[in-house]
Amino acid sequence: MKKLLSITLIAILLLTLIPASAMAQEPVTCQDEVTVQKDDWLSKYADKYLGNAYAWPAIFQWHNQAAEAEPDKFPNQIVNPDLIEVGWTICIPTAEDATDFLATYTEGVDCMGAAAGDEVSVLYQWSGSEEEKLNTVVKPLVDACGLEIVATTTRDAAVLDTKAKSTPPDVVFWPTTAPLTLYTDLLKDLGDLGADPANYAPFWQDMGTVGGRWLAAPVKADIKTIIWYSPANFDLFGYAVPTTWGELEALVEQMVADGNVPWSMGMESGPATGWTGSDFIQDILLVQQGPQYVLNVIDGTVAYNDAGVMQAYETYGKWAKDETYTVGGATGTVSTGFLDAIYKVFSDPPEAMMVKQSGFAGGEVAAEYPDLVYGTDYDFFAVPGARGMQGGADFMMAFGDSPAAKALVAYLAGPRGAREWAGVGFDLSPNRMALGSYNDPALIKKSLALAGAAGFTPDIGDTIPAPFGEAEWKALVDYVNGEDLATALAAAAAAQADALK
Amino acid sequence: MVPKIMKQGALTPWLYLSAALLIMLLFIVYPTIRTVTLSLRDKAGAQPATVDCVAGEPCWGVLENYRYALTNPEMLQALRNNALWILLMVPGTVGAGLLFAVLTDRVRYERLAKTIIFLPMAISFVGAGVIWRFVYFLETGEGAQIGVLNAIIAGLGGQPVAWLTNSNWMVNNVSLWIVGTWLWAGFCMTILSAALKAVPTEILEASRVDGASEWQVFWRIMFPLILPTVTVVTTTMIINILKVFDIVFVMTNGLNGTEVIANRMFKFIVTNQGRSMAIAGLLIVLTIPIMIFNVRRFREQEEIR
């Protein structure tokens, strides 16, 4: 009896060892094993070994698999793809393995336990063709998991507020981080929903974190500190793209001397009239005062009627109020629609030479003038001398944590969603996993500009709680229409103090 | 006094009233009470409004939000604008409505004419915004004027005008009033027309036979008979104009001197509840004179019966 028992025990022990040994995977094949030197990046290795800098996720994941399989050979797992330490040994996959891996990597869609027919309610500001783009991006998820997305479109913060207080939507996409402060207790931590913070650069994570909880992930970004122009017209007149602010001012004077109107400005935008002007002012602040000054305005340390802000307004006003510098002068600036202002630069013959506008302007030009070619007929250059990049982003936040909501959040914050987003061309995706998936040359240029930016400055009017933004626009419109600058800014400064109280 | 022609039980009125009263209690009275309560609290509704008092400046205690509503420069502009709107637009729309009702009554194509005057009411505010955008459009570059008004002005050799973004605030307000009158005249016309139809024809015929001119027939006989309805229409228009919001929001958002009370209220509705509710409370207070006037007329009419 005892003998039988001991044999049985040994057999059981042996049996348990088998799965354990099976789990210790087969050794992973490495094309090469590199020791990290100073200034090495995963993308550098990808470029060298795989021929494509954007294939670095393959190294990222492959190495971690190798580290799990052979912990003595590769003692360090990569937690943050930006942080690899000197001295580490990294396993580089073969080109074949990398391609295979990337193919499966992007196929995967995790339904997070959601059943077919599960509903996820979503609220966002997108409508028309933008909503169509979003639908294209989430189509793989919807098809794979059978989810039903019940969407509400509204640009009204009051609607979001009412819904948040009664029946909050599962997921919200909003162009400011205002909901973070307003509904902190109602929002769920995105990490708990399966999103990976490592996919976002630290400054993005900071923007979306309140009280140690990561509540907002940016899904869409656009850069604002750029000026659109027609390279064909510049060639014709012999203009060079300016690299310093002084060169820009000289270029403007040169344009005037040639009989051209340098700027096209249009602030009219229905209920949001004034936003193009406030973007311009903020870019001027980045040139004249720098990003820290802008951040100080945002948190209230610097009042809105400070000398620095006044100087920026005066610089802007010199151009915006004068019809030699901008189409229609002050009346033109205030009454022209922002889309019409963009078109004026690319009409035939052109009514102006430059328009300072965010990245989306390229798409609008392409839609209005299908015969124009990006790069030859329309292109952008960064505002010269700007220390930092102003931008806008749409943030994903979650009020609910049902499996369907988790599936959506994890998808968009993960590699597949990022790649779809970039592929569809729905502006830039701040998700690291999107790099390498853009098809649109304009977007590629913009994404490089964003990636290379020294610092990302949020929009003043979007970050200070409402209704400061509208007070800012009012000050701007009044000033351009002839009101005294000090009076106009004093009112805005009062609104700033009031909003930040 | 209500003529006691018929016997009624003590319960009868309440049978007729209860359904409506209950619904109104829930959907209007309850939110109104909540509005007033929240107007006495701070921006998030958690503490009394007194916490918003700044040292060294006047403070009205719990009524601090009302102090803002009555003294802030933007609010004063809004109050001024609403007052002007009422003074100019109410007579405008009611007068226009009356004019249309009387005139269309006498032509054979009455239905067509009334339909066209009423058409603007059927168009949602989104549509009305698009329509007037086209009328007021200003082209500042080298293109042709595609807005009707500026095209006419340019055609006559003048300088096109910025109708909604003018540096003169009066121009902007007049542009909005025109839109408002265009929208609401049809409303007034419809109700006044219904009242006119109720005037017995025999009385009118009799007075015509007696030799009264059309003008006298209108002023001496028709008008007094429809006066109660005129009161109702005027009251409704005053209330509508006090809380006017959509036209201003869509076309100018209160910029260039066109601010109105409801727009101010809307601006704070998410970020500073107390203030937003206080502005709504102010609107309610402004309605009190209208309520008093209506009660007086109500009593007068009862006396006559």
Place this chain on the structure above:
Amino acid sequence: MSPGRLKRILGRIPLHVIVISLVVLWLVPTLGVFVTSFRSRQAVRTSGWWMVLSKPPVPSQQEYATACASCHGADGKALATADLSDPEVVGEYTRTNRLLQMLRQEVDGQPHVQDAEWQALVQDQSRTKEVLDKLAPVGQHLAALSGGSLAVDYGLTASNWIDALVGYKGTTTYQQECATGVSESGKFKCDASDLLNPEGMSRAFLNSLLVTVPSAILPILFAAFAAYAFAWLDFRGRTWMFALLVGLQIVPLQMTLVPIAQLYSRLGLESSFFGIWLFHTGFGLPYAIYLLRNFLGGLPRDLFESIYLDGANHWTAFWRLAIPLSVPAIASLGIFQFLWVWNDLLVAIILLPGNPVLTYQITNLIDPRGGNWHLLTAAAFLSMIVPMLVFLAFQRYFVRGLLAGAVKG
């Protein structure tokens, strides 16, 4: 024709003139957008709607004749190597800046432009802006020679209406998308079933009807009873309740949304038709009662006295007297309530997500930044059809003389 009759007709002319001019004045803004809804985007941006029946301006041929015709010929075909009637050749140069850039270059070692005056102009770097303006008609003429693909289309098109109906939100038009019979983006089936597209107007239309009809009938029902009570019944607190009725009309819609939405959420009514019917009823009641009370109160008391003498009570008086005689007022109320609910957007978004109504679908046609706004021109009219039909249908209740027989009898 007798002098009397002539005098009467002449006397009525001022009346007709006034009425017709007022009607035309009222109609012009709407007419403008109605015409615009049939025009293409390009046409809308470059000319006013009243130009719709005129032809687009023909580019001047003079510049081409002076600068180019000597070598290229009047029809552009004189040079075999540079056939200007071939779109492939000309396509690159219809934009004036490209044209000028090309003209500045030499051809076979010679300046491109032979005409001396033009040659000097083209080569003068300091007068580039002036030259661009002068060359513009040449570019347009080239476009005309090679098939006129860039000419602005002044013709009428139904594309805005079709796009709005099927819910097409792309950058071209539904017709172009389905030109080959198969939808390029895979979104449409390119046959009649696209009219039932959930993003189009059809389902939204049904939802709007489902929301509006009960929301128009219910308030009238409740208001009629309450108005009768205010007019002909006596009860304590009549006066101050009437005052309240006036005051409650001022309450802005936004004030009522949060508490009601929260209440509905607790009761489980958050996305229900019943909830939205009740809300619209509640919000419309003060005004409805106020209006109806005025009409009911204006009825002569003799009528009630006579009916009482016949042995009726309030219930009979209500149904057989008050309601039939205030039909014009009820019709007015019905129209207004219908309109107000039909055109509402805010309440539908908050209380009925997931069942888009027409107004919602219309605002969803345009991009958040206003692109594709030309679709609004058609969509707004599509939405207006039903309220106008309701108005016309109810016009027959605006009949004079309902009281006439009653008084006599």
